[in-house]
Amino acid sequence: MWHQAGSDDEDALIASLEDSPAMDAFREQRIQQLHSEFTRAKAQKNQGFGNYTEIKEEKALMDLTTEVKFAVVHFSKDDFNRCGIMDTHLAANTRFLKIDVENAPFLVTKLKVQILPCVLAFIDGAVVDRIVGFEGLGYTPDTFTTKDLESRLLSSGVVKRQTTSTLYADKAAKKQEAEMDDDDDWD
Numbered sequence: 001m002w003h004q005a006g007s008d009d010e011d012a013l014i015a016s017l018e019d020s021p022a023m024d025a026f027r028e029q030r031i032q033q034l035h036s037e038f039t040r041a042k043a044q045k046n047q048g049f050g051n052y053t054e055i056k057e058e059k060a061l062m063d064l065t066t067e068v069k070f071a072v073v074h075f076s077k078d079d080f081n082r083c084g085i086m087d088t089h090l091a092a093n094t095r096f097l098k099i100d101v102e103n104a105p106f107l108v109t110k111l112k113v114q115i116l117p118c119v120l121a122f123i124d125g126a127v128v129d130r131i132v133g134f135e136g137l138g139y140t141p142d143t144f145t146t147k148d149l150e151s152r153l154l155s156s157g158v159v160k161r162q163t164t165s166t167l168y169a170d171k172a173a174k175k176q177e178a179e180m181d182d183d184d185d186w187d
Helices: 002-018 021-046 058-067 081-089 105-110 146-156 164-185
Strands: 052-055 070-076 095-100 118-123 126-132
Touching (some): 052 058, 058 070, 058 095, 058 105, 070 081, 126 146
Parallel strands (some): 052 095, 070 095
Antiparallel strands (some): 070 118
16 A cells, blocks of 8 residues: 555656646757757768778868868878778867878978877867877877877867767668668669
């Protein structure tokens, strides 16, 4: 009998919370926040954020690093094994770009790229961090982890740690995109 009364009290409490104007306002605010984050995540995805893009022309690279707030550029050469290792670790709020050093002689000279791989982190078009070779990445440079690279980029401020709500917005965007792709299969 006591258990029944406790259960009725809980039901009454839940019902009163569901009918609360404050709860309705909070729910509406949260929906707006999630919608805003979802829209931002979708726009960034459409602009190439979260992708690892190879740029073929120096001018295009200069334009991209000044157009976006955060960019990470990997100066590489395809026949350098260590550049391939760096490629496996680079692939969210940051534009990840790659350019062959032979396609960017002006930038290689201007930015003093002498050792490969060389990864430069840009904020608002200015270099804020430089990773030369695998310097500063883990205890044994040739076996560093993506987490080591992420920590370095986080400390330079060029990538931001995702919040829980941003993760949900990204997952929702991917789910919606997958559903839209599935719909196209039946046309």
